[in-house]
Amino acid sequence: xxRRVLIVGTGLIGGSVGLALxxxxxxxxxxxxxxxxxxxxxxxxxxxxxxWHTTSAADSTAAGCDAIVLAGPxxxxxxxxxxxxxxxxxxxLVTDVGSTKxxxxxxxxxxxxxxGRARFLPGHPMAGKEAGGAALAEAGLFRNAMxxxxxxxxxxxxxLEAEWRAWVAKFGARTMDLDAAxxxxxxxxxxxxxxxxxxxxxxxxxxxxxxxxxxxxxxAAIGGRxxxxxxxxxxSPYSMWRDIALSNTEPIAQTLNALEQRLAHVRExxxxxxxxxxxxxxxxxRKRRDG
Amino acid sequence: xxRRVLIVGTGLIGGSVGLALxxxxxxxxxxxxxxxxxxxxxxxxxxxxxxWHTTSAADSTAAGCDAIVLAGPxxxxxxxxxxxxxxxxxxxLVTDVGSTKxxxxxxxxxxxxxxGRARFLPGHPMAGKEAGGAALAEAGLFRNAMxxxxxxxxxxxxxLEAEWRAWVAKFGARTMDLDAAxxxxxxxxxxxxxxxxxxxxxxxxxxxxxxxxxxxxxxAAIGGRxxxxxxxxxxSPYSMWRDIALSNTEPIAQTLNALEQRLAHVRExxxxxxxxxxxxxxxxxRKRRDG
Numbered sequence: 057x058x059r060r061v062l063i064v065g066t067g068l069i070g071g072s073v074g075l076a077l078x079x080x081x082x083x084x085x086x087x088x089x090x091x092x093x094x095x096x097x098x099x100x101x102x103x104x105x106x107x108w109h110t111t112s113a114a115d116s117t118a119a120g121c122d123a124i125v126l127a128g129p130x131x132x133x134x135x136x137x138x139x140x141x142x143x144x145x146x147x148x149l150v151t152d153v154g155s156t157k158x159x160x161x162x163x164x165x166x167x168x169x170x171x172g173r174a175r176f177l178p179g180h181p182m183a184g185k186e187a188g189g190a191a192l193a194e195a196g197l198f199r200n201a202m203x204x205x206x207x208x209x210x211x212x213x214x215x216l217e218a219e220w221r222a223w224v225a226k227f228g229a230r231t232m233d234l235d236a237a238x239x240x241x242x243x244x245x246x247x248x249x250x251x252x253x254x255x256x257x258x259x260x261x262x263x264x265x266x267x268x269x270x271x272x273x274x275x276a277a278i279g280g281r282x283x284x285x286x287x288x289x290x291x292s293p294y295s296m297w298r299d300i301a302l303s304n305t306e307p308i309a310q311t312l313n314a315l316e317q318r319l320a321h322v323r324e325x326x327x328x329x330x331x332x333x334x335x336x337x338x339x340x341x342r343k344r345r346d347g
Numbered sequence: 348x349x350r351r352v353l354i355v356g357t358g359l360i361g362g363s364v365g366l367a368l369x370x371x372x373x374x375x376x377x378x379x380x381x382x383x384x385x386x387x388x389x390x391x392x393x394x395x396x397x398x399w400h401t402t403s404a405a406d407s408t409a410a411g412c413d414a415i416v417l418a419g420p421x422x423x424x425x426x427x428x429x430x431x432x433x434x435x436x437x438x439x440l441v442t443d444v445g446s447t448k449x450x451x452x453x454x455x456x457x458x459x460x461x462x463g464r465a466r467f468l469p470g471h472p473m474a475g476k477e478a479g480g481a482a483l484a485e486a487g488l489f490r491n492a493m494x495x496x497x498x499x500x501x502x503x504x505x506x507l508e509a510e511w512r513a514w515v516a517k518f519g520a521r522t523m524d525l526d527a528a529x530x531x532x533x534x535x536x537x538x539x540x541x542x543x544x545x546x547x548x549x550x551x552x553x554x555x556x557x558x559x560x561x562x563x564x565x566x567a568a569i570g571g572r573x574x575x576x577x578x579x580x581x582x583s584p585y586s587m588w589r590d591i592a593l594s595n596t597e598p599i600a601q602t603l604n605a606l607e608q609r610l611a612h613v614r615e616x617x618x619x620x621x622x623x624x625x626x627x628x629x630x631x632x633r634k635r636r637d638g
Contacts, residue, residue, distance in 0.1 A: 182571055202569055232568055245552065246570040250577040256609045257544070258629035261536065264605070266632065276636065277523055278493055279537040280473055284636070285576045286541040290629035291637070297626065301617040312614040314555070316607045318547045323603040326592040335588065338549035338581035341557060345567065345575070346582070 058149075058219050059084040062121040064114065064136050066090050066099035068185060069153045070127030071193030074104030079195035080226035087121065089114045090128070098190040115143045123220060124174075126152040129299035134163055137176070141167035144174035149216035151177040156243065156303040157206040161236035169211040177217050178236065180204040181229060182247070186291050199228035206236040244307035248300060251289050252312060255297075258290025349440075349510050350375040353412040355405070355427050357381050357390035359476060360444050361418030362484030365395030370486035371517035378412065380405045381419070389481040406434045414511060415465075417443040420590035425454055428467070432458035435465035440507035442468040447534065447595040448497040452527035460502040468508050469527065471495040472520060473538070477582050490519035497527040535598035539591060542580050543603060546588075549581025 061077065063070045066088040074086050088096055088105030096108035109117045118124050118140050126133045133154045140150065150168060154160050160178050168176035183201035185192055203224050207213070224231060234242070265271040275283075301308065325331050352368065354361045357379040365377050379387055379396030387399035400408045409415050409431050417424045424445045431441065441459060445451050451469050459467035474492035476483055494515050498504070515522060525533070556562040566574075592599065616622050 182569065202571070204569070230568070232565075234565075238565075242565055242569055245555070246566060246574045249548075250573040252613050253544070253548070253577065253610065254573075255625055255629040256613045257540075257606060258632040259625045260605060260609045262628040262632035262635075264536070266628075266635070272635065274523075274525075274529075274533055275537060277521070278473065278495070278533055279636075280493070282541040282545075282580060283537045285579065286544065287629070287633060287636070288576065289573060291633035292626070293630065294623045294626035298623070301622055305617045308617060309614045312610050314551060315548060316610045316614070318551045319544065319603050319607050319610075322543050322547045323600050323607070326596045326599060331589070331592055332585045334546055334550045335583070335585035337553040337557075338546040338578070339584065341549040341553035342578060342582035344553075344557070344563065345570075345578070 058082075058122045058216060058223075060087065060121045060123075061085070062087045062089065062114075062118050062124045063105060064089050064124060064126045065128030065132065066096055066105055066108075066190050066193075067127065068188040068190070068192050069181065069183070069197075070125065071099045071102065071104040071190040072183075072195065072197040073125055073127065073153070074099065075102070075193055075195035076198055076227040077223060078103060080223060082223065087117055089117060095190050099193070102190065102193065104190065104193055115140070119143050121148070123149045123151065123216060126150065126154070129296075130154040130156050130160065130303045131299045133160060137163050137167060141173065146172055146174060148174040149177065149214065149220060150174050151179050151220055153179055153181050155180060155247075155300050157204075157236040157239045159303050161206050161208065165208055165210070169208055175211065175214045175217055177220060178206045179224075180206070180239065180243075181224075183229075184296075186289075187293070188296060196228070198224070201229050203227075203229035203231045204239055205231060205233050206239050207233060240304050241307050244304055244311045248304060248308045249311040249315065251292060251297060252308065253315065254287055254289035255292070258287040261287065349373075349413045349507060349514075351378065351412045351414075352376070353378045353380065353405075353409050353415045354396060355380050355415065355417045356419030356423065357386055357396055357399075357481050357484075358418065359479040359481070359483050360472065360474070360488075361416065362390045362393065362395040362481040363474075363486065363488040364416055364418065364444070365390065366393070366484055366486035367489055367518040368514060369394060371514060373514065378408055380408060386481050390484070393481065393484065395481065395484055406431070410434050412439070414440045414442065414507060417441065417445070420587075421445040421447050421451065421594045422590045424451060428454050428458060432464065437463055437465060439465040440468065440505065440511060441465050442470050442511055444470055444472050446471060446538075446591050448495075448527040448530045450594050452497050452499065456499055456501070460499055466502065466505045466508055468511060469497045470515075471497070471530065471534075472515075474520075475587075477580075478584070479587060487519070489515070492520050494518075494520035494522045495530055496522060496524050497530050498524060531595050532598050535595060535602045539595060539599045540602040540606065542583060542588060543599065544606065545578055545580035546583070549578040552578065
């Protein structure tokens with residue numbers, strides 16, 4: 057049974073996990089660790105964690121916990137996986153909330169999920185805000201969100217894993233199990249491509265019109281909902297996307313390449329019946345989605 | 348003074364013009380004409396027009412009106428401009444609500460705005476819905492919307508033109524005067540490119556995942572707000588965009604080409620510091636916009 061939990065990285069997602077655990081009735085202890093004291097203090101003051109521990113004390117803190125939740129960017133999750141594997145045992149569960157799963161699942165197969173080692177359940181709550189930080193954490197962040205898991209087919213589910221999944225369900229999240237490679241491919245399509253696209257469009261507009269006050273005023277006056285929506289994700293900070301681009305490069309590049317070709321197809325057919333076919337396909341996609 | 352108005356094409360925009368005129372206190376007569384009796388009947392039943400006239404009777408109806416508002420797709424506006432020019436005189440005003448302005452402004456210079464000919468004021472209310480039709484028309488459609496005008500510098504403003512601009516202001520719209528070529532270039536960036544992009548992305552997703560029930564279910568389960576926003580315009584019907592693509596081909600092609608190159612740049616720099624610069628530019632664009 058899960059009595060003591062350590063959250064590593066108590067920003068938006070990690071902090072929200074702590075708050076969601078409490079809101080769902082978890083009565084055990086929630087410890088927190090992470091690189092910045094300020095974030096940990098905010099998380100504790102908001103009730104997301106009960107106590108905080110410097111990262112230098114994290115090994116012994118983790119050793120005394122039943123479950124360890126690795127939050128933060130993917131590369132830091134990989135670092136923590138390396139660091140904690142030797143100090144944990146097979147009665148413990150490690151899970152994570154990283155946005156890409158292939159590298160994490162591969163490292164889990166190597167360092168966890170083996171005799172004498174802790175269990176590792178790769179997870180990915182598809183929730184967030186345009187900005188991060190413990191101050192924005194909330195218990196309801198995962199309500200109606202999709203929380204994906206990419207367990208190894210070889211790893212036998214443990215009782216702690218089942219309990220963690222039950223807590224996630226109590227957070228109000230829907231869940232789905234996926235192969236890690238399929239996860240990263242699908243997330244490239246539904247999340248990473250939209251982000252890169254919105255960033256590229258906003259950057260292009262900034263470079264084309266940002267340098268001249270009259271042009272800026274014209275774009276501001278004329279641009280409506282369409283432009284606003286298509287560039288909204290352009291406000292996302294690089295810090296939230298660097299590790300995703302680094303850990304899912306090939307799938308993202310493939311979706312970008314496919315879209316480049318598709319835009320060229322539209323461009324070459326602005327005056328042909330092929331444009332009608334393009335609208336028909338797009339209409340069909342939206343009809344499925346809306347209806 | 349404007350006492351009798353003819354609206355040609357009483358769909359979403361034309362119908363909303365009639366309703367907005369009434370709501371703004373216009374007490375004269377509003378006549379309507381258009382290709383389909385059903386649309387005209389809906390517009391009359393909703394109070395957007397007082398009477399409707401078959402297109403075969405449109406010449407004499409137009410001859411008896413002070414102002415004629417050409418609604419509907421750009422190519423049909425161009426047709427009506429050709430047809431009505433010979434039957435109208437210089438005491439009359441023709442204006443339009445077409446989405447592109449270069450071809451309309453060129454034809455206006457040729458057939459209108461000359462001694463003995465009616466005045467023509469090209470206009471473009473940037474308002475709409477994802478679907479068209481008189482049933483969706485509403486008096487408040489133009490409230491807070493931008494209503495662009497692209498008058499010829501050579502054409503002297505008439506009293507009727509000033510009155511029409513005053514009605515548009517009473518509709519609650521903001522207005523701005525622009526050169527027609529600049530209008531079409533800017534609208535390619537803020538409206539046509541977002542549409543083509545959203546259509547291309549939705550069509551690409553439909554072709555990549557639509558054929559297989561399991562893939563469709565995965566995309567539906569995982570795709571969240573980002574995907575929803577970036578593909579929302581994919582629901583727009585081809586019928587609303589055909590004439591825009593035909594009458595603004597070169598500016599749209601240029602923006603598409605620029606975006607293709609920008610996406611390639613992002614793709615080639617997913618692992619380099621150039622990606623950080625791209626996010627910085629995008630952040631700056633959104634910061635200007637949001638505040």
